[in-house]
Amino acid sequence: MKKSSRQISDKIRKLPIEGLTGFCKRASRKIGAYDFIQGFQFMLQNKQHSLSGWAIGISHCIGKSVxxxxxxxRLSSIDPDYFKELLNRVLRQNIKQLKSPTQTSALFKDFTEVLVEDSTCIKLPSNVFEEFPGPHNRFGRSATARIQLRMNLLKENYCSVELQSYRDxxxxxxxxxxxxxxxxxxxIRDLGYWGLDCFQAIADRKSFFLSRFKYGTHLRLVxxxxxxxxxxxxxxxxxxxKQEIDCQxxxxxxxxxxxxIVALKSPKKVIKQRKLKALKNRNKRxxxxxxxxxxxxxxVLITxxxxxxxxxxxxxxxAYGFRWRIECVFKCWKSxxxxxxFFKNHKHLNPNRVRISIYLILILISIFLLKWYLFFLKRAYEKNKKFISLFKFVDFTQYKMEQLxxxxxxxxxxxxxxxxxCSYEVRKRKQYFEQLTFAT
Structure with missing residues (x-):
């Protein structure tokens, strides 16, 4: 573990953490900025999601009891926005350094970047309701955080990560x-981001959009x-x-x-699933x-x-089917x-601790996991003509963290x-995201 601690320390010390977090280098202080993050990594690695586990991790790093x-x-006195800025710096650094894993798909050869956006929610203890108001329900106050992620599909890179409440x-x-x-x-957007003003603004910047059509929007032929x-x-x-529509x-x-606007008749199985879901929707609206x-x-799609x-x-x-990649990323984070x-067994939490913990998790994912995955995705294809599964690779890193x-x-x-x-199993009838995006 000592060797792992040194590797983590070397990686983290390249970031301007002292200035961003507000920590000062004083001999009287036990906890330094780098030890603070190293201790968090130790806690995650040992699956001890508690203040005690975090304190033990810091103690392990500095050789003194905390x-x-x-x-x-200490958490109560730190401004979480410092860690937000640290995360943004990590993302900007990755954008500059990380290259596309392999050759770009012919489907996207005319675009400089392909961006998708989505969000995922994390349930929190009810005491942080004021900072993270959750959905309205009959059981009283609930707290839920929402993570907004913007991802570059061609580079498998995160462009932007925002921490918000459920109601944002x-x-x-x-x-x-x-x-x-x-x-x-x-x-590429789903219906949650629908907005005609936004589509117009994208077009005005000489960029492109692809979205599902929102029912209730009026239209007319040009x-x-x-x-x-x-x-x-x-x-x-x-x-x-016409069973296939393509017009302006x-x-x-x-x-x-x-x-x-492009429209295709859906398969009977899909139609049945959609209608059953609509019938079960008990929302009055x-x-x-x-x-x-x-x-x-x-x-129906518009573009x-x-x-x-x-x-x-x-x-x-x-092209629209590639949106599921960001959903796979969220599933990987959660499962x-x-x-x-992460906060499941806690009934009461310091709001600062919630924000800082989420930012630190995203920082560590960006510094280590994302970089490693992109490296092996590229090299495995170049050397062995095989594709690395994101889910299998995450499992591998948890067992082989020290070795990596x-x-x-x-x-x-x-x-x-x-x-x-970590490579995919060979299936003749199934293609994977990496195969579709990087090897066609």
């Missing part, structure tokens, strides 16, 4: 991406005066014998946003009418990507790294080992 009471007091929904976050968007980038519902539009096209329309009576159930027979880039409608659906259960830290400067020697234990 009490959980002293640690709790995706819609509030929808326009933030426009502030940093550059020409030639593609943004150069036509009559506005209609999406169901009426689909019916009119079906009467012409305007969206929103007050916006008149010109987009390309989701009082679905007959027209809505007719809309469920179709899968400003022209036919010169994606001539076939199926290419839009293939493999136990992020969902010890080989930090010589990861090449572990390529064959990682390929053997």
């Amino acid at each position: 009490s959980k009471q002293g640690l709790d007091k 929904n995706d819609q509030k976050h929808a326009g933030d991406i426009v502030k940093t968007l550059q020409a030639g980038q593609l943004v 150069d036509h005066q009559e506005w209609m519902s999406i169901t009426a539009f689909l019916k009119s096209q079906s009467k012409k014998g 329309v305007e969206l929103g009576k007050s916006h008149s946003l010109k987009v390309r 989701a009082n679905h009418d007959k027209a809505y159930f007719e809309f469920l027979n179709w899968t 400003n990507v022209g036919q010169d880039i994606w001539p076939q409608p199926k290419q839009l659906f293939e 493999k790294l136990n992020l969902a259960d 830290l010890g080989k930090e400067k010589d990861l090449e020697s572990l390529v064959d080992t990682v390929t053997y234990y």
Whole structure:
């Protein structure tokens, strides 16, 4: 473990933690900024998610005893925004240093970057309700944190991570991406981020968007005066014998946003699943009418990507399918790294501790796990023509953390080992994200 501690220390000391966290180098202080983060890493590695486990980790690093009471007091005096800025610096550093694992897919060859956004929620003790208000329910106050993640699909890199409350929904976050968007980038969004103003802003920056269509939005064919519902539009096209629709329309009576709309008849199995889900939805605002159930027979996307880039409608659906990658990342965080259960057994927590803990987890993921995964993803394909599973790799790192830290400067020697234990099983009928994105 001593060797691992040195490796973690060397890695972390490259960051300007002293200035960002507010720690001062004083001989009288037991806990330094680097020891603070090393102790947190020790706690995670030993799965002791408590103040005592954190204090033990710090004690192990500095060789002196640290009490959980002293640690709790120190946490109360630190501004969590320092750790937020530290996380942002780590992300910016990764963006500059990390390269695409392998060759870019032909599907995305015309875009400089492909960005997806999504969020995941973590249940917290009810005492932090004021800082992280959760969903309204009949059981009283609940606290839930929301992590907003923006990911670059082509580089498997995290561009932005925001810690919010449950009630800061995706819609509030929808326009933030426009502030940093550059020409030639593609943004893939789900319905949670729907906003015609935002789509227009993306197009104005000479960037591209791809999104599902939101039911209830009015549209009309370009150069036509009559506005209609999406169901009426689909019916009119079906009467012409079309099972596949690809045309230019305007969206929103007050916006008149010109987009390309593509619609395909959904498989019967998918239609059945959608309708059953709609019937079980007991939300009073989701009082679905007959027209809505007719809309469920179709899968509808909108984009400003022209036919010169994606001539076939199926290419839009293939591209939109890549959104599931960010959902896999969230599942990995929750099921493999136990992020969902990190605060599970705590009835009362210091709000500062909640924020700092989440930021530190994301910092350590970005410093170690993300960098290692991208390295082995690239080398395993170049050397052995195999793809590394994110889920298997996370399991591997938990068992081989010390070995990976010890080989930090010589990861090449572990390529064959990682390929053997972490590569996908061979299945003729199944393609994986890495295969679709980086090897086509």
